[in-house]
Amino acid sequence: MSLSVLLPAAGLGERLGRGPKAFLEVGGKTLLEHALSAFAWAGEVLVALPPGYPQPPRSGVRFVAGGPTRQQSVWNMLREATGDVVLVHDVARPFVVREAVERLLKAVSETGAATLAIPVPDTLVEEQSGSYGAVIPRERYRLVQTPQGFRRELLLEAHREAIRLGQDYSDDAQAVLALGYPVALVEGDRRMFKLTYPEDLDLAEGLARTWNC
Ligand SMILES: Nc1ccn([C@@H]2O[C@H](COP(=O)(O)OP(=O)(O)OP(=O)(O)O)[C@@H](O)[C@H]2O)c(=O)n1
């Protein structure tokens, strides 16, 4: 089973406010470098970058232009991918636990579609006009992470259908689910969090000091 790893890295990092996160340094390496190191073992790696940004020369890595949305960036890479299976991983998640990726790959080999996800660790409440609203039964909910993995033909069909319907999903699993195809949930890892807000930088710098996965 051949594998392509797709690394969407073309976001502009507006919520964090320090420019494209792919080029942000944590622990002395850019988030892009963290991702390329984490998947250095993979046969084929594609990266979607914001247009006009430097493409660090790296053997075995192909760079494509990102799009205006994450889904479009993934589509731009997916069309170039050749693997039987594709893993899609946010470069905004620099810490990749190999055991979690192996769990995901096993699930993809068995089901054709899977994503990492973690339980909700806090009380989950609906916000109502700035006040504490209904409590959501968190036991039934998960926080979705990446990588997500799919048979390439399935993800191609899902993206084509999303384009046809004019749908823009925040992750690839939703596009596959929209085809009526189930997506397995696989135990992720809280350390694989997505840098999204400024305070996430402190968390990432702290984790980087002891990171050896
Ligand atoms: N047009 C886009 C938007 C996002 N991404 C990538 O998708 C992942 C998750 O997106 P997010 O965390 O939202 O990154 P940004 O879009 O940069 O963040 P923001 O929404 O705060 O601008 C990131 O690795 C980001 O680089 C992408 O490749 N192309």
Ligand SMILES: C[C@](O)(CO)[C@H](O)COP(=O)(O)O
């Ligand atoms: C793909 C993702 O990381 C799964 O949780 C998430 O949907 C990305 O959302 P963002 O708003 O593009 O960061």
